[in-house]
Amino acid sequence: MSIGIGDRAPDFTLPGTGDRSYSLSEFAGRPVVLVFYPGDDTPVCTKQLNSYNDDIGQFTELNAQVIGISAQDVSSHEGFANKHGFTFPLLSDTDKAIAGLYGTLGPIGFPRRTTFIIDADGIVRYAHRAIAGLTFRPVEELVAELAKL
Numbered sequence: 001m002s003i004g005i006g007d008r009a010p011d012f013t014l015p016g017t018g019d020r021s022y023s024l025s026e027f028a029g030r031p032v033v034l035v036f037y038p039g040d041d042t043p044v045c046t047k048q049l050n051s052y053n054d055d056i057g058q059f060t061e062l063n064a065q066v067i068g069i070s071a072q073d074v075s076s077h078e079g080f081a082n083k084h085g086f087t088f089p090l091l092s093d094t095d096k097a098i099a100g101l102y103g104t105l106g107p108i109g110f111p112r113r114t115t116f117i118i119d120a121d122g123i124v125r126y127a128h129r130a131i132a133g134l135t136f137r138p139v140e141e142l143v144a145e146l147a148k149l
Helices: 041-053 056-061 074-083 097-101 139-147
Strands: 011-015 020-023 032-036 065-070 090-092 114-120 124-129
Touching: 011 074, 032 041, 032 139, 041 056, 041 065, 041 074, 041 139, 056 065, 056 139, 114 139, 124 139
Parallel strands: 032 065, 065 090
Antiparallel strands: 011 020, 011 090, 032 114, 114 124
């Protein structure tokens, strides 16, 4: 299955940083920037998530919640988040079920770098799936998409 623009974003509940679980539905009524990333402490993922964290105020001004999801366990996420001071949750999808549901797995089951913007009503309004995963969508692009909502 692959989720695209105009589709309702499937709800999920996953364990995450901050010693709690998170559900997409708990952010209903505000936009969500849902970031699937391949791995904690990898060069591109670190750069990507740091850029979002450094400019978190731009997301906050638009009432948007940033959420990161990858297949590492919560302890890995905690170490990664604490090391870099991330102010948004990182969720653990160890069985890759949610990545599969959103269509972010590559041909051999490796998660692809993918970013979705989900509006306040739970509809996908933006989707970008990286082919090689060596680049990511810049804050300016995501903020511009959020401003359209």
